[in-house]
Structures are given as C-alpha cells and as structure tokens.
Amino acid sequence: MGHSALAAQFMMHLRYNVAQSLDGFIAPPDESTSWIVPDESIDFDALHASFDYYVMGRRTWDIMRALEPNPCLNKPPGSIIVISRILRQEEHPHIAILREGYIEYIRRLKAKGGKGIWLMGGGWLAAECLEAKLLDGLDVAVMPVLLRDGFKVVDSGLSGWYNLKLQSLEKLDGSGILMAKYRVEYDHEQIASS
Template sequence: MRAALIYYVAASLDGYIARPDGRVDWLKPIEEAGDDHGYQAFYDSIDGLLMGRVTYETVLAFGGDWPYPGKPCTVLTRGDLPQAASDVRICHDTPTQAIEQMTAAGCKRIWLVGGGSLAGTCYSAGLLDELVVSFIPHLLGAGILMFATGLERRLQLREQRSFPTGVVQLHYQLLPEAELP
C-alpha cells in the first residue's frame, strides 16, 4: 500500500501560497502570534517530506538549521542542489517514483511541502490523498496559486478548526474520481 500524500499548506483567503516573486512575508504576523495552528501535531504525524526545487531553495534561503529535523526529505529536481542535512535526498525521480521509494523505506504519511507546481503535478497523477489548508485572513490579489493546474475534484471535509488569529484550517480527504457526479 502506498504512503498517503498530504498537502499541508498556508494560503491567503484568495488561494495564493506566495507573492508573485515567491515571498511569504505576509505570513509573518501569523507566525509572530505564538500559536502554531496545529503544526507540531501535524509534523509529529508524518514520516517524510516531499518537495520541489523552488521550495527547497526557498527554505535554504531562510538560513539557519534545517527546519525539518528527524524526517527523511526527498527533493525533486533536474539540477544539482546542496544537501542541507543528512536525511535530505536530492533526486530526479518522478513524484510516483519518489513516493514508492519513501513507502518502501517505511513512510506511511508524507507531507507535500509547499509549491503549487508540484502539488498540481501530484494531483494530476492521482497521488494526493489529503489537503490541509490554513487560510490566512489576508488577500494577496496575485501570486503563486495553491495548485498550478486547473482541477476539479470533490472533497470530503474531515475537520475544521478556527484560531484566535483569524486562521481557519480545513482538512479534506480527496474522493476517488468514481465518486464525482
């Protein structure tokens, strides 16, 4: 059985995960509020991470220690990138190949970290199982969309949470295509 792939992401109320230039500075007031909005519980529930080159380079640009300790991370890229930590694997696999390898290594729940392009690719390939979106009370008007591809899919709400910061978190299960009308 393949590991579950969960897209856990913060988005503006109008569906953007970053400004057009990739900056996420608009998240700073929420981060500074002191509430982790369930992040640590989510992080504890996953066994590995999958990310693309642009997200990886963005994380590296923040500087400091690798922010995802103790979890294997596969970075999909066609180029050469520095290895940020011993549990980071840089490869030219397809998302399917990467998930198969992570499943074989014992991962049961994989976090798809950031990146509307990779999220769209995984969605189109039928790999995405869950979507957890923390909607931030902010309108960007333009930027990088949560999914870089047009899509239609029914979702089943599993959980909803609201926080004093105005963040609303929705946790969905993607329904099989057979369940579409």
Template sequence: MTEYTYYTASTLDGFLADPNDSLDWLLSQPIDEDGPFSIADLMARTGVIVMGATTYEWVVAHTPGEPWPYPDQQTFVFTHRDLKPVHPTISLLAGTPTEHRGRLEAAAGDRGVWVVGGGDLAAQFAAAGMLDEMLVSYAPVALGSGRPLFSEPFDFELIDSARNQAFLIGRYRVVGPRS
C-alpha cells in the same frame, strides 16, 4: 498504507506566495503553535517530506546559518535544477511522484509523507493518486496574484475545520480530478 498530506497555508484568494515568492503575508499572522492542526502534530506522524525546488530554495535562503529545520525526516526535493543539498537527509529527485513512490514509502516507513509545496507539486501528487488529504490554513490576506495553492482542477471534501488565531483551517479529503 502510507498517507500523503499536503499541509500548507494560503491567502483567501488562493496563493501560497506573492509573485516574488515572498511569504511576508504569512509570517506576519498570529498563530498558536500548540493550537489546532499544529505543525508539531503533523511532524509527529511524518516520516518523509517532499517539496519542489522553489520551496527548497526559499527555505534555504530564509534560514541562512541555521540548521536544516527538518533533520529528523528524510527530505526529497523534486527538481531538474542543479541544487546543492544542505543537509545529509536531503535527496534530489527528477521525474514524477509515481516514479519515486516506492522510495518515498520505504523511507517513510510506518509514518506519512508531507507534501510541503508548491501547489504544482501537490497537484502532481494528487493526479498520481498519491495525495490523501489537504490541510490549508487560510490567512486573512488577499494578494491578487502569486503562486497558486493548487494548479489543477480537483474536487475535495471538507472533513474537519478549526480556528487558530488568525487562521481558518480546513482539512479536506482528496476526491479526484474535476471532469
């Protein structure tokens, strides 16, 4: 069975990005790339990456002239916008996660799906029963407003935690919608 993981970073007050979609707060924090819950560990078990249009546009805008950072995984961008794929491994999808489940899981093979973001897309995957766990690296920063970590009321169960330099990392099992 394909495992779906929302792996992200958040401010202490629950934002992925500031109101201008800036990640300056994240990029200024020290982290050990080989430390607990590293991106390398995630990528080793990831066959497919999914992201929303805003996340995709941010990655493209902040890596100009550089190769696509995820060339070894198929990337699916959920969008209704007219975007241009910048790498042959990128596909644009319109619709809900449920409508594309078969395609995502076929592309992942025996590996997992990394739900990159944003928080609304992660909540759509969770509502569709297509999110198994959430790993959040909390930075010692508060923004006051911005893009939320998760956009729907859900319950999670903490199953593991660690510290990686400035970050407190929580690994959560998705329990289900709050009633």
C-alpha cells in the same frame, strides 16, 4: 476487504499541508513569506512529528533551509525529497534530490507505510500528484490575507476537477486563520470532456 483495499489501508498518506491566502495563493510573485500570519497556538513540533517524509520543489526547499531553527534538519538523511533540475546531490548529502521519476518514487514511498508524507510546496507538484491519484488530502491554513496575484494552491492545467471531503475546520481565534482538512475523493472525480 479486498487485497487492494487492505493494501491502501496501510499505505502512508500524502498530505499537501500549505498556507494559502483567502484568494487561493500560496505565495506572492516575489515568493516572500511575510504575508503568513503568525499564531502561537499552532504546535509546529507536533505537526512535524506527524510526518516521516517531506516532498517539495526547489523553491520551497530554498525557503525551508533558511528557517531558524530549521525543523527539517533533525530528520534522518533521505527524509527530505526535493524535486529539482539544478540542485546537485553531492552538494546536499542530507536530502534526496530527484530530477525525474519522482511520481513513481512517491508511489513507492507511500507503499512503505509510516506516519505520513508532507507535500510542502509547489502548486505544480500538487497538480502532478493529483493527476497521478497520489494525493490523499489537503491541510490548508487559510490566512486572512488577500494576495491578489502569485502562485496558486494547485497549478492549472489539470485534466478535470476533483471533489474534496471536509474532514475538519477550526478557527484560530488569536489570528483569524482557518485550519481546514480535506480528503481527496478520486472515486467522485469529474473528468473534463475532450
């Protein structure tokens, strides 16, 4: 095994873990969350325990910090990374706020090793992490809902398309939610012709 393959083996994985509608949206235009179907069989405590860090945009952080109980608050300071041009670090000492340089920050964070990094939200952020070849996988909870409009899972504007390898698929009988886990395969990436 080569040095780069060995190093990659011990890197922390960045997974985009997100709820989406059947037609591919992570939020309607009003950014509400009432469309997300509840399912008591999902063990959110175990899910949160499987990640050391959270990375998200400001809008996702606004939604997360309003949750009761807030699953992020029991994480150590600096475990939550929010990409924002308007939040001020001194007003949010528990989180790390980045205005720029966040792609390189995520790259360094992955190299530290650990359980994992949860990319929580922002189709634009997911797109940038794909472009930088940092996103290792997508864990998608497909809701039995059609939103018809809103924010896409991954923003358009990518320079190509990406192959995903299905790793698992589970149907939650009580709610009809489909839980799909994919691995991003960069070695099979198709680049659009210019």
